[in-house]
Amino acid sequence: QELTDATYSIDRIKVITNLDTGPVYLEIEGEQEINEQLRMIDLSASDIELLHQMKPFIEKRIEWITSTFYQSVLDVPKLTEIIIKHSTVERLKMTLQEHLLDMFSGNIDQEFISKRLRIAKVHKKVGLEPKWYLSAFQNLQNAFLKVIYDEIKSEDLRLQMIKTTSKLLSLEQQLVLE
Numbered sequence: 601q602e603l604t605d606a607t608y609s610i611d612r613i614k615v616i617t618n619l620d621t622g623p624v625y626l627e628i629e630g631e632q633e634i635n636e637q638l639r640m641i642d643l644s645a646s647d648i649e650l651l652h653q654m655k656p657f658i659e660k661r662i663e664w665i666t667s668t669f670y671q672s673v674l675d676v677p678k679l680t681e682i683i684i685k686h687s688t689v690e691r692l693k694m695t696l697q698e699h700l701l702d703m704f705s706g707n708i709d710q711e712f713i714s715k716r717l718r719i720a721k722v723h724k725k726v727g728l729e730p731k732w733y734l735s736a737f738q739n740l741q742n743a744f745l746k747v748i749y750d751e752i753k754s755e756d757l758r759l760q761m762i763k764t765t766s767k768l769l770s771l772e773q774q775l776v777l778e
């Protein structure tokens with residue numbers, strides 16, 4: 601697919617293309633600092649394309665990903681307590697499934713940001729400490745890596761997908777832990 605020097609939109613994301621400087625960066629209107637973060641982690645339009653390619657097989661394995669996730673969470677008594685007090689495993693599993701599929705839709709825009717800020721608030725309210733949030737994230741990343749290895753046979757594509765996924769998870773953590 602050929603990219604030209606221009607400003608255009610993928611869904612609701614504004615994309616700045618500049619073939620001289622290489623990567624095609626995303627830019628969210630009015631979010632200067634986040635745009636700097638996006639550049640710093642090198643999250644570009646090609647990552648969004650890859651997310652779209654990954655979505656079908658993430659969808660196919662979503663039940664396994666979220667089950668593994670909650671199994672590891674339920675192994676920690678402190679976290680089980682939080683869940684029992686504020687929600688149920690079934691409800692959180694559904695919430696997480698929606699959230700993960702939404703991540704792979706690649707709509708990194710204002711709504712994406714405000715949703716993460718809300719998650720941060722909810723987690724703070726239920727008393728989920730950052731160290732547990734980060735541990736949970738690592739567990740999720742392990743699951744994504746396994747799925748990518750299971751589904752993709754090309755070494756080159758695997759590496760690209762791993763890079764894209766880790767950028768996405770990093771952005772997510774930057775927003776939620778702020």
Ligand code: HEM
Nearest residue numbers: 673679682683686687695699718719722726732736737740
């Ligand atoms: C709420 C995602 C880790 C417990 C939520 C919501 C999302 C979310 C999207 C809904 C926020 C809203 O209502 O707008 C995530 C992600 C995690 C994570 C992506 C890490 C990868 C955890 C962990 C726990 C947890 C480890 C363990 C206790 C909760 C609880 C709620 C919640 C109790 C509120 C549920 C409710 O009000 O029904 N989370 N979460 N989360 N999360 Fe997490």
